Amino acid sequence: xxxxxxxxxxxxxxxxxxxxxxxxxxxxxxxxxxxxxxxxxxxxxxxxxxxxxxxxxxxxxxxxxxxxxxxxxxxxxxxxxxxxxxxxxxxxxxxxxxxxxxxxxxxxxxxxxxxxxxxxxxxxxxxxxxxxxxxxxxxxxxxxxxxxxxxxxxxxxxxxxxxxxxxxxxxxxxxxxxxxxxxxxxxxxxxxxxxxxxxxxxxxxxxxxxxxxxxxxxxxxxxxxxxxxxxxxxxxxxxxxxxxxxxxxxxxxxxxxxxxxxxxxxxxxxxxxxxxxxxxxxxxxxxxxxxxxxxxxxxxxxxxxxxxxxxxxxxxxxxxxxxxxxxxxxxxxxxxxxxxxxxxxxxxxxxxxxxxxxxxxxxxxxxxxxxxxxxxxxxxxxxxxxxxxxxxxxxxxxxxxxxxxxxxxxxxxxxxxxxxxxxxxxxxxxxxxxxxxxxxxxxxxxxxxxxxxxxxxxxxxxxxxxxxxxxxxxxxxxxxxxxxxxxxxxxxxxxxx
Numbered sequence: 001x002x003x004x005x006x007x008x009x010x011x012x013x014x015x016x017x018x019x020x021x022x023x024x025x026x027x028x029x030x031x032x033x034x035x036x037x038x039x040x041x042x043x044x045x046x047x048x049x050x051x052x053x054x055x056x057x058x059x060x061x062x063x064x065x066x067x068x069x070x071x072x073x074x075x076x077x078x079x080x081x082x083x084x085x086x087x088x089x090x091x092x093x094x095x096x097x098x099x100x101x102x103x104x105x106x107x108x109x110x111x112x113x114x115x116x117x118x119x120x121x122x123x124x125x126x127x128x129x130x131x132x133x134x135x136x137x138x139x140x141x142x143x144x145x146x147x148x149x150x151x152x153x154x155x156x157x158x159x160x161x162x163x164x165x166x167x168x169x170x171x172x173x174x175x176x177x178x179x180x181x182x183x184x185x186x187x188x189x190x191x192x193x194x195x196x197x198x199x200x201x202x203x204x205x206x207x208x209x210x211x212x213x214x215x216x217x218x219x220x221x222x223x224x225x226x227x228x229x230x231x232x233x234x235x236x237x238x239x240x241x242x243x244x245x246x247x248x249x250x251x252x253x254x255x256x257x258x259x260x261x262x263x264x265x266x267x268x269x270x271x272x273x274x275x276x277x278x279x280x281x282x283x284x285x286x287x288x289x290x291x292x293x294x295x296x297x298x299x300x301x302x303x304x305x306x307x308x309x310x311x312x313x314x315x316x317x318x319x320x321x322x323x324x325x326x327x328x329x330x331x332x333x334x335x336x337x338x339x340x341x342x343x344x345x346x347x348x349x350x351x352x353x354x355x356x357x358x359x360x361x362x363x364x365x366x367x368x369x370x371x372x373x374x375x376x377x378x379x380x381x382x383x384x385x386x387x388x389x390x391x392x393x394x395x396x397x398x399x400x401x402x403x404x405x406x407x408x409x410x411x412x413x414x415x416x417x418x419x420x421x422x423x424x425x426x427x428x429x430x431x432x433x434x435x436x437x438x439x440x441x442x443x444x445x446x447x448x449x450x451x452x453x454x455x456x457x458x459x460x461x462x463x464x465x466x467x468x469x470x471x472x473x474x475x476x477x478x479x480x481x482x483x484x485x486x487x488x489x490x491x492x493x494x495x496x497x
Contacts, residue, residue, distance in 0.1 A: 007137070007148075007149040007150065008032045008033060008034045008148065008149070008150040008151075009026070009031040009032045009033065009150060009151050009152070009311050010023075010026050010031055010032075010033050010034075010150055010151065010152050010153070010154065010307065010311070011033075011034055011035075011036060011138070011140055011148055011150040011152075011153045011154070012026075012033060012034070012035045012036070012153075012154050012156055013035075013036045013037075013128055013140070013153065013154070013155050013156060013157045013162070013163050014035075014036075014037065014038075014155065014156035014157035014158060014161075014279070014281065015035050015036075015037035015108075015112070015122060015124070016104075016108065016156060016158065016279065016280075016296075017049075017104065017107050017108055017111060017279075017293055017296060017297055018156040018278050018279030018280075018293075018296035018297060018299060018300045019035055019037075019154075019156035019157075019278075019279070019300075020035070020108060020111035020112050020114075020115050021059075021063075021111050021297050021300040021301065021304070022154060022156060022278060022300035022303060022304050023035045023115050023120045023122075024063075024111060024114045024115035024118055024120060025063075025300065025301070025304030025305065025308070025418075026304055026307060026308055026311075027115065027118040027119045027120045028118045028418055029304070029305070029308035029311075029312075029418055030308070030312070031307075031308060031311050033119070033120050033121070034120070034121045034122075034123060034148060034150070035115065035120055035121065035122045035123065036123050036126040036128060036140070036142065036148070037122065037123065037124045037125075037126060038125070038126065038127040038128070038157070038162075039124065039125075040124050040125060041124070048104055048287070048292075048293075049103075049104040049107075049287070049290065049292060049293035050101055050102065050103055050104065050195075050208045050216065050290065051099050051100070051101060051289075051290025051291075051293075051294070052069065052073070052099070052100040052102060052107065052293070052294065053099055053100075053290070053291065053294045053379065053380045053381050054089065054092055054094045054096040054097065054098070054099070054380040054381060054382050055094075055294070055298065055380055055381025055382050055384065055399065056293075056294040056297050056298065056381060057069070057070070057094075057095070057096035057100060058094060058095070058096065058382070058399075058402070058412060058458060059297060059298060059301045059457070059458065060110075060297075061095065061096075061402075061412045061413075062301075062412045062415040062416055062456075062457075062458055063114065063416060064416050065110050065111070065114065066095075066096070068110060069100065069102060069106060069107065069110055070096070070100060072102050072106045072211065073100040073101050073102030073106065073211065074100070074101045074102070074194045074209070074211070075098040075099075075100055075101075075194075076098055076099050076100075076101055076193075076194040076195060077089050077090045077097060077098040077099075078090075079099065079376075079379065087375055087376045087379060088376070089376055089380060091373065091376060092376060092377070092380055092382055093382075093401055094380075094382055094401075094402065095402055095410075095412075099290065099379075099380070101194045101195055101208065101209065102211065103210050103211065104293060106211075107293070107297075123145055125144055125145065126142045126144065126145045127142055127143040127144065127162075128140055128141070128142055128157070128162045128163065128166070129141055129142060129143050129162075130166065131153065131163065131166040131167065131275070133272075133273050133274055133275065136151070137149050137150060137151055137274070138150055138151075138152065138153045138273075138274045138275060140153060151274065151311065152274045152275070152276065152307060152311075153274065153275045153276070154275075154276045154277070154278055154303070154307075155167070155275065155276070155277045155278070155281045156277075156278050156279045156280075156281055156296070156300075157281055158279070158280045158281055159263070159265070159280045159281070159284040161277065161280075161281035163275065163277065163281060164267060164277055164281050164282075167272050167275045168272070169267050169268055169269050169272060169277065170267070170268040170269075171265050171266070171267050171268070172265060172266070172268065173263055173264045173265025173266065173284075173335075174263065174264060174265075175261050175262065175263050175264075176262055176263065176264050176285075176286055176339060176342055177220065177261060177262045177286060177342055178224075178225045178226070178227070178228075178261040179220060179221075179224040179225055179226040179227070179228075179230065179259055179261070180218065180219070180220045180259060180260050180261065180262065181217075181218070181219050181220065181232050181236070181237045181240070181257070181258075181259055182216070182217070182218055182257070182258055182259070182260055183216075183217045183234065183237055183254045183256065183257035183258075184210075184214050184215070184216055184217075184254060184255045184256060185214070185215055185217050185234075185251045185252065185253065185254045185255075186213065186214065186215070186251070186252050186253045187207070187215050187249040187250055187251060187252075188249065188250025188251075188252065189247065189249040189250045190249070191207055191249060194209070195207070195208050195209075196245060196249075198244050198245055199244065200243075200244055201222060202221065202222055202240065202243040202244050203219060203220050203221040203222045203224070203240055203243070203244055204219065204220055204244060205217070205218065205219035205220075205240055205241050205244040205245050206218045206219070207241070207245070207249065214255070217237055217241065217251060217254075218287075219237055219240040219241060219244065220240075221240055226259065227259075228258070228259045228260055228261055229259075230259055232257055232258065232259050233257075234251070234252075234254050234257060237251070237257065238251045262285070262286035262287065262342070263284055263285070264284070264285050264286070264335050264338075264339050265283070265284050265285075266282065266283045266284075266328075266331050266332060266335055267281070267282045267283065269324065270282050270323060270324035270327060270328055271320065271321065271323065271324050276303065276307075276320075276323065278296060278299040278300055278303055278327075279295075279296030279297075279299055279300070280292065280296060282296075282299065282327075282331060283295065283331035283332075283334060283335060285334060285335045285338035285339060286338045286339065286341070286342040287338075288338050288341035288342045289337055289338050289341045289379060291334050291337060291338060291379070291381075292334070292338070294381060295330065295331060295334045298327075298330070298381065298384070299327050299331075301457045301458075302323055302326060302327055302457050303323045303327075304456075304457075305418070305455065305456035305457060306319050306320055306322065306323055307320065307323075308418075309480065314438065314480040314481075315480050325387065326386040326387065329387075330384055333378075337378065337379070382399055383399075384399060385397045385398045385399065385459075386459055392462075392463075393450070393462070393463035393464060393465070394463075395450060395452070395460050395463040396460055396461070396462060396463055397459060397460065398459065398460050399458060399459055399460075400452065400454045400458050400459065400460050403423060403444055403445075403448070403452075404444070404445040404446065405423070405442045405443065405444060405445055406442065406443040406444060406445050407442060407443075408445075409442075411423070411454065411458075412458065414440055414442060415454070415456060415458060417440060418456055419437075419438055419439055419440045419456065419481070420438060420439050420440070420453060420454060420455060420456060420461065420479060420481045421439075421440045421441075421442060421453075421454040422439060422440070422441045422442070422451075422452070422453050422454075422476075423442055423443070423444055423448065423451070423452045423453075423454065424441065424442075424443065424451045424452075424467065424472075425443065425444065425448060425451070425467070426443045433472065433473070433476065433482070436481060436482065438480070438481040439476065439481040439482065449465060450463045450464060450465050451463065451464045451465075451467045451472065453472075453475055453476070453479070455479075461475070461479055462475035462478075462479070
């Protein structure tokens, strides 16, 4: 039975990084949000992801969380591609020119504290068993804690997503690698590098630090396709480390050890009516390249402000549809990148133990000597752009750099308010635009050739080199953040009982 008190604006299913970021964004925008999680608290020893790339750190910076997370991890500024090519992330134009090595539970801890602080209700032990869509809401039933109703439901419940299954969304794909050994271990001989990774004729292996003395050991022997339930021993994993890395680094005292397999799959749709998918519920791939958690967090950053605008009555279905239009191609790209990295790991000849983060290999690596910057931007996420309407300025859809503002702030500090940010030179004739609840207006600290309207997710919504005030005001109204939107909101507020 669903009680009136259980009706929310949004139900988010799944309290991993994607669900926590999305729930926090929606609640910060004023939505009533409940987050349902099937499991109780998951121990730190079961963390999956370790890599936080530059674009994700920018997303977290726009929420005031990045610096705290960076302090918990280890920065790796150089990424090696099998010794044939090095990606030097220090060349990226970002505050975060590196990949941050930190366990997923550190990310989740920051996001959970933020979500609770802005009013998200987290219900653990809530296993979704049924879902029904109506004209104006969705009803979700759980096995143990009753029913919940909401205007929208977002499934962030992982590769085995119940929300996706109950909604009837296809999830085609295949397994790409089997019999990967996984263990959390102590090491007597601590490696010098943030991550030690290599592949050779014997297989591939990695050692990744948790930061508390424990290491995640990962390895697969060449040609080994045994199923996930095949026995695995510490001695077998240690022997593989010695063959691939040159040493097992005194591996001992594993707290758990198992085998797993990796799939490449993507949901056919990210939205059906009032139900949406994000994170691993929408796309899953091998952990090679460390882009899985990053892609999910960026899904959440794209969806949150759009869903909030619809709930506030400022936008309609086309804006919500743009979530799938923008993020489905990004998910497809993530599958391609991780898949080709995985195939490279399975086939590349040995090059000796890695001196940098080296779990990367792309099929076009031999052709990348003149395209290194492109590879750096793709892996880090700062090169992700969204489709722009025909005739748009070339900057439209691109990720905005962290522009210094005349007020002393950076752009990503200004984005912490959750509003669009209009960056415009104050001397442009007729360019005065008043701020609204949805729009922050700022001048750049130095010369800026273009007037820029920045979305809450840090992508450029509109740009102009002429500063034409009519086109500017049309863009503001298109995105429902201009004066007319403010007047409409004021009128609605005035007539509320």
